[in-house]
Amino acid sequence: MLRITVAGLVIGIAAIAGPSTSPVTFNKDVLPILQKQCQNCHRPGEVAPMSFLSYKETRPWAAAIKSAVLTHKMPPWFADPSVGHFSNERKLTDKERDTLVAWVESGAAEGDANDRPAPVEFADGWTIGKPDIVVEMPNDVPIPATGIVNTNSVFV
Numbered sequence: 001m002l003r004i005t006v007a008g009l010v011i012g013i014a015a016i017a018g019p020s021t022s023p024v025t026f027n028k029d030v031l032p033i034l035q036k037q038c039q040n041c042h043r044p045g046e047v048a049p050m051s052f053l054s055y056k057e058t059r060p061w062a063a064a065i066k067s068a069v070l071t072h073k074m075p076p077w078f079a080d081p082s083v084g085h086f087s088n089e090r091k092l093t094d095k096e097r098d099t100l101v102a103w104v105e106s107g108a109a110e111g112d113a114n115d116r117p118a119p120v121e122f123a124d125g126w127t128i129g130k131p132d133i134v135v136e137m138p139n140d141v142p143i144p145a146t147g148i149v150n151t152n153s154v155f156v
Contacts (some may be wrong), residue, residue, distance in 0.1 A: 010024075023106055023109060024099055024103040024106055024109075025103070025109045025110060025111025025112070025115065026055045026058065026059070026103065026108070026110045026111055027055070027110060027111040027112060027113060027114075027115040027116040028105045028111050028116075029099050029103060029111075030099065030100060030128045031055075031116060031117060032117055033096045033099060033100060034052045034058065035093070035117065035119075035120045037075050037090060037096065038052050038074070038075060039052055039053060039094055039120060039122075040090075040122070040127075041075075043122070052116060053119070055110045059108055059110070062103070062104045062108040063104060065100055065104060065139070066100065066101050066104040069092060069097050069100050070097070070099065070101065073107070075090035075091065075092065076090065077090045079089055087128065087129065088128040090142065103139035107133075
């Protein structure tokens with residue numbers, strides 16, 4: 001005889017439905033993505049115009065982050081994917097993109113400070129490994145702010 005209890009039915013349904021979804025928070029879910037994919041540029045002294053090192057710095061940019069990741073403007077990566085894989089490639093996975101969007105759409109909560117990962121320590125200077133070759137120009141090459149560079153005069 002098969003006997004099913006209410007508790008057993010609830011446990012069975014929960015197992016089928018998968019793990020419960022907890023709210024997406026900055027400290028637990030978003031900060032690790034920013035550390036891996038964004039903070040290399042989004043920190044003081046680097047090329048990006050705003051820092052994403054903390055919740056306080058990042059929160060005002062939540063809507064812009066959502067827009068930028070949905071339109072694939074961020075992280076910027078202009079290499080042709082048909083050429084191959086690059087060790088310093090900056091691309092978000094679908095899961096990372098979904099997490100950032102869910103964070104914004106759920107109100108961009110900070111979450112528990114105990115969930116925050118340790119800050120990343122960044123190296124100074126060249127960080128993508130030793131280059132295969134370094135080519136130096138024998139003379140300075142002036143690059144105009146606008147217009148076209150005459151390559152015939154560069155390599156003379």
